[in-house]
Amino acid sequence: MLLRLAGAILGLFMSGLPAAAADFDDPRRVYLALDEAADAVVECGGGRIRVVFADGARGLDRDRVLAWVRRAATAVTTYFGRFPVDDVGLLVIADGGDRVKTGTTFGFHGSAIRVIVGRDASDDAFARDWVLTHEMVHLALPQMDERFLWLLEGSAVYVEPVARAMAGQIPAEAVWRDALSGMPKGEPEADDRGLDFTPTWGRTYWGGAIFCLLADIAIRQQSEGRHSLRDAFTAINRASGGNTAYWSMEEIIATGDRATGTDALAELYAKMSAVPSPADLPALFAALGVRAEGGAILFDDSAPLAPIRRAITAN
Ligand SMILES: [Zn+2]
Incomplete structure (x- = not known):
């Protein structure tokens, strides 16, 4: 999934809205959250993935999540010969359920991915997941009309x-x-x-x-x-x-x-x-x-x- 938003991002930064929102539907909140210090950095194929667990993403096994991030990054690095961008912020949001739910990629204020992960997702659910690889492929091509x-x-x-x-x-x-x-x-x-x-x-x-x-x-x-x-x-x-x-x-x-x-x-x-x-x-x-x-x-x-x-x- 891709989401484009024309402008308006600076307006929100300047308005001083709190970053601790429970709801990250608004992509501007995604960028605000990614401005915080990363909880982990995954380096792969010459790219840097700054992982932020939204509001701590309580209930998620971080090691399991980071192994999954590395696996998806390895797949796109294999295809493109390097990780497709130098730097991307990855906001991981914990939610109910036992699988990776949905992802969205943004490019209008630096590269960013928002992904929603079920707290009960097993190793097998992460291994079968295609969502994060799909989102990382979106990093490779420029935005278009x-x-x-x-x-x-x-x-x-x-x-x-x-x-x-x-x-x-x-x-x-x-x-x-x-x-x-x-x-x-x-x-x-x-x-x-x-x-x-x-x-x-x-x-x-x-x-x-x-x-x-x-x-x-x-x-x-x-x-x-x-x-x-x-x-x-x-x-x-x-x-x-x-x-x-x-x-x-x-x-x-x-x-x-x-x-x-x-x-x-x-x-x-x-x-x-x-x-x-x-x-x-x-x-x-x-x-x-x-x-x-x-x-x-x-x-x-x-x-x-x-x-x-x-x-x-x-x-
Ligand atoms: Zn897509």
Whole structure:
């Protein structure tokens, strides 16, 4: 999840509101809390994660939380070749429940992530969590105009499981299980007007992820396996410095395509941005050699795009 707030942050600082609020829904309160001294600092991949436990986050096992932070940071570092920003504040809020509940990433006053964690979350719940990795992927790309939210959410949805698989945290099967079950929700429906003009949940999260999968395949094909979407995203991350920057779609496409020596992003964007352009997922998954059968994920290594499917999760 991403949240953008235009301005107003300085106004709150100057108004002198107390930082000890029980409610951190307001992102300005998140920044105020993160201005406090960190409870812990996690260093990973050249980045510094300042962890603040909101109001002490009583009931949370801090060692367990910090191990989980390090695991998510390791996944995004594996994908991007370094941690995507030099510095981020991570506000951990304790709540009821037995799992990681939700996260939001902000970039308008330094990089910040707010995550809500159930006090009864087990080691297993932390190990299975995808939320924090998703949020850390959001640190990598610059903010963009509202109508391009599908690329920001789609990239996080697409990269999160790939990064965890590359880091050896989940099997490749889990990546494709997500894609098989999730991507059909991202195909255009009857009244679709293309990715830029159809801001539904399905098109924003999964439509954007379909765009990323198609881009990854196209880049690998056009570059004869020398480059991938990872090279494009990594170049955009390095050139922008991450989610405190604000870029146009033209800058994203030009920087990404230059890094891979292809026109893949420009071509796909022209094809999918303003018209429905369904992906024909059944044919795509068949070509990649992946299918679900009785709860299992099965691979066919004789399928034409099987080498690309394997390369996507290889490190
Ligand atoms: Zn998100």
